[in-house]
Amino acid sequence: MLDVSATKEVHVKRFGAEPAMFMAPGRVNLIGEHTDYSEGFVMPAAIDFATLAGVSPRADRQISISSENFGDQAVFDLDFLPHHPRHHWSDYPIGVLTVLKEVGVKVSGFNLTLSGDVPLGSGLSSSASVEVATALAILEVAAKSGSTHHFSGPEIARLCQRAENHFVGTQSGIMDQFVSCCGAAGKALLLDCRDLSFELAPISPELSIVICNTMVKHSHAGGEYNTRRAEIEAGAEIIRLHRSDVRFLRDVTVADLERWGDEMLPDVLKRCRHVVTENLRTVAAARALEQNDLPTLGRLMAESHASYRDDFEASCKEADILVELASREPACVGARLTGGGFGGCTVNLVHTAEADQFGKKMLEEYLQATGIAAEIYHCHAAAGAHRI
Numbered sequence: 001m002l003d004v005s006a007t008k009e010v011h012v013k014r015f016g017a018e019p020a021m022f023m024a025p026g027r028v029n030l031i032g033e034h035t036d037y038s039e040g041f042v043m044p045a046a047i048d049f050a051t052l053a054g055v056s057p058r059a060d061r062q063i064s065i066s067s068e069n070f071g072d073q074a075v076f077d078l079d080f081l082p083h084h085p086r087h088h089w090s091d092y093p094i095g096v097l098t099v100l101k102e103v104g105v106k107v108s109g110f111n112l113t114l115s116g117d118v119p120l121g122s123g124l125s126s127s128a129s130v131e132v133a134t135a136l137a138i139l140e141v142a143a144k145s146g147s148t149h150h151f152s153g154p155e156i157a158r159l160c161q162r163a164e165n166h167f168v169g170t171q172s173g174i175m176d177q178f179v180s181c182c183g184a185a186g187k188a189l190l191l192d193c194r195d196l197s198f199e200l201a202p203i204s205p206e207l208s209i210v211i212c213n214t215m216v217k218h219s220h221a222g223g224e225y226n227t228r229r230a231e232i233e234a235g236a237e238i239i240r241l242h243r244s245d246v247r248f249l250r251d252v253t254v255a256d257l258e259r260w261g262d263e264m265l266p267d268v269l270k271r272c273r274h275v276v277t278e279n280l281r282t283v284a285a286a287r288a289l290e291q292n293d294l295p296t297l298g299r300l301m302a303e304s305h306a307s308y309r310d311d312f313e314a315s316c317k318e319a320d321i322l323v324e325l326a327s328r329e330p331a332c333v334g335a336r337l338t339g340g341g342f343g344g345c346t347v348n349l350v351h352t353a354e355a356d357q358f359g360k361k362m363l364e365e366y367l368q369a370t371g372i373a374a375e376i377y378h379c380h381a382a383a384g385a386h387r388i
């Protein structure tokens, strides 16, 4: 549980000044996996796990950043920031600071305290929540020292994505930062990653979001992620030879793949088929959620998982086991692996009255099947980043 006053207190003790406080949520993706960087559709929800950022200005041009999660502090000179990631948690806030400076925000010295309860590296996007909370905190300091820059939620999301892509070096899409900025309590967010238009779809209170953490993250994930991105690009390139109007896989249809897919390597065709069909499923799932058509929503989530497993080949046996166990439960409307893949968490939409029982059952049966103690998180769709 996040403790705002404890984080404030730590900041005051360490830096001797009352901080302005901001929070930015992590997220769970309900459906639409590996579609954002092809300008497709995603449907995540912000969740009630978040990162807090406490910030106070300094008189000099130093910045001091501390993370309660890492029990660590890093100090930099604003005029001599590192140009490259140091493979340290401070890469995320420094990346955001660098990008804000690049777009002309005049920043002065500050002290920043970060503290979060988003499980790290579990596919719930602790990284985006750190970036967005940091961006809001830095913009506050800049405004105090006379900066007139104002950014909308979607603009902050783009800047934070740029920090992650260009500074940290992760080629992630826009989904995580966008929903961390623009999420809404009780709602899922259907995002068109082409023009960043979005719709909020209410999640019925009769449905609970239960997240099951496999507690595994297979070490080849980073390399595989880059391979998938290259395969997607290779597939789009082949379709472009025939259809010059195609920019990304977003523009490609199932009929295109049937017609020209045999020009692709078999794996490339499978990756592309996942993305093309996942876009269709994601839009259909938003409609089903709006109409509270739970059987359709559940079927689309099941198909999404199967496609992620068989065509995109980014699942793992632990996640498959959790999804299989969940799908046997009448209380569970839909289950699938969420996040970048190769481990992390499954997302389950479960009838609220039976959610506790469902969580306990998953814990027991997963332990029996794998010998691993899962973690179960009962989450709610939460508001996007804000000042507190």
Ligand code: ADP
Binding pocket: 051, 067, 068, 069, 070, 088, 089, 090, 092, 114, 115, 116, 119, 120, 121, 122, 123, 124, 125, 126, 127, 128, 130
């Ligand atoms: P995910 O975004 O799925 O949680 P990532 O590997 O993208 O996984 O991001 C996790 C990294 O983000 C951590 O290893 C750390 O560097 C950074 N991070 C997340 N939360 C915090 C925090 N509270 N304080 C400092 N760094 C954090």
Ligand code: MG
Binding pocket: 125, 126, 127, 128
């Ligand atoms: Mg991340």
